Amino acid sequence: MINFPPRGLIADLVTPLDEEGRPDREVLVRIMGRLKTEVRGFLAGSVIAGEGLGLGLEARLEVLAASSKACAEGQVLIFEVTGSTEEETISLLSRAGTMMEKQGQRPEVLYLLTPLVYHGNRDLPDHIRELGRLSRQPLILSNNPDLVRTLRAKPRRKNIRTSVLKKLAANEQITGLEFDGDLTRALNYQRALKSRTGFRFYDGNEQSFLEKPSSSGLISCGANILPQAWADIVDSSLNVFDSRRMSPDHLSRIWQSGQAVRSLIELYKPNPPAVLKAALKLMGVIPRAAVTPGVEEPGSDRIQALETGLKTLRLI
């Protein structure tokens, strides 16, 4: 049996930009290098932290090229292929598939898709099956009602319907789900997916994971700045290495990690890419905190609060 997709912490990477506003490959590789010992995999070019929709097709492919080369042995790369429209999604997936084929499919790449950004629940299983013809690589679906609400004017449904998910579960190419939503829906979804052994149900909401952690793991943008704290919390939540619990300082260490990540979530949650990049700049990891057009830059009061928070955590 293969541990794939992996359980554990997946870092939702920010996309550093150069002076011309294009993805800065070198800095992206640096960010990944800083995280690689703590995470099981990376999510690159995501719609939220990775500013996927603001980058454009070619820039997103550049992110894929750079991140796939920087991915360490044994780590997976998840690349978000969600476009603003069905056509954009098909185009990106098709080009990404061709690029990875040329690269010999190394590392193992999975594609992340938030279908309700551009598609309804109706005929969703057929649509995903169609996408599967463009690439045989595994797919991870994302259910994110807040994102759908932000990107679509008056969407009929913001969540994948449980009955639709049950049909989607029959598609073996779908190997995981990134979930953001309430506990009732989470439990309903997991019931719908119970026939799928090895299916990963990642939490996409860091706060939800802190309260009631999914046993598959977490896709976390906060890991960009606090990789070790998040790794500790995820390992603890997944009961990895039960014996560590017997260490007297285990609980206090996890508790402190929890306090640290909570203090920063509040700061970056309203605008993850801009605030995370600002934090990384303050920490000296990236040279500039530029964001794509349409992403609001954080105000001076937020930057000040961020600086105070990072100083408290001795990150700067």
Add this chain to the structure above:
Amino acid sequence: MVIKQAKEVLRIEAEGILNLIDRIGREFADAVDLIYKAEGRVIVTGIGKSGIVGRKIVATLNSTGTPAIFLHPVEAMHGDLGIVTGGDIVLALSNSGETPELNAIMPPIRSLGTKIIALTGDLSSRLAGYADLALDVGVAREACPMGLAPTASTTAMLAMGDALAVTLINRRAFNPSDFKRLHPGGNLGERLSIQVREVMITGRRVPTVDKQALMSEAIKVMNKSSLGVILVVSPKKKLEGIFTDGDLRRCLVKSGDFQALSMGEVMTADPLTITADRLAADALEIMQAHEVTVLPITDESRTLKGMIHLHDLLGKGKFRFNQVKSTYD
């Protein structure tokens, strides 16, 4: 808020168990079969909270007719692995399946030819790889913030342990009288709080001979009493020795003409005794400590007053110590 949170915890834990139902299949049936057919015991092992769950599974298995013991993985690495034999079944518990201390003892256990059943939340883990059978006890999510304490996962593990124990009950046709046999505690306390004099055998029911009696005569007396033992006394009823079924077997092996031997030659001199005013509980403690099933009762001058048998303390039945030895073997 408190009530809402409590309900959420219970929902998560309940869902964890409910989701196990669909995962019960061929592997579970094979695991039951493996334990049922095992010549040895079930050795349950795990560390941390899994270890605590393991101890409860041991208790459940033992009280429902499946001999089981707990083995701490760290103690195993320091010599306790010696209790594992090829005929045993090892039930290894780890939610992650990646517990280093547990995985470290799997290869030596496998090398003994011992079958391993893993209870793990990750079938792709190393532990599952070591196991002959891996039962999936994974849960969707935990109910405790940051995994400070495993919750739904340990509940699921415990429930799977119960499922194994209960299906074994049916497989073994374990009935209420078997249960009673293994749970004598209910009326045992009452029985052990009385004095030895109230339960001891006295008078002609106590099989006795003198030192000069030949073995042939002693065997006749032993057969008549059906207690598997005979006491050797002087003409003044002073206790001089004891002769048991085990002694008889050894005589058979050692001497061809054993019937001509006298009791003085073959008896065990100065046997363990107890006085009649002591509590039955004390008698049981002596029997357990020395692994004997009979105690002669004497006064301070070693004059024989009677005899007490384990059956008189625990009720006539099939009670046995874990490691049974014949009387005074």
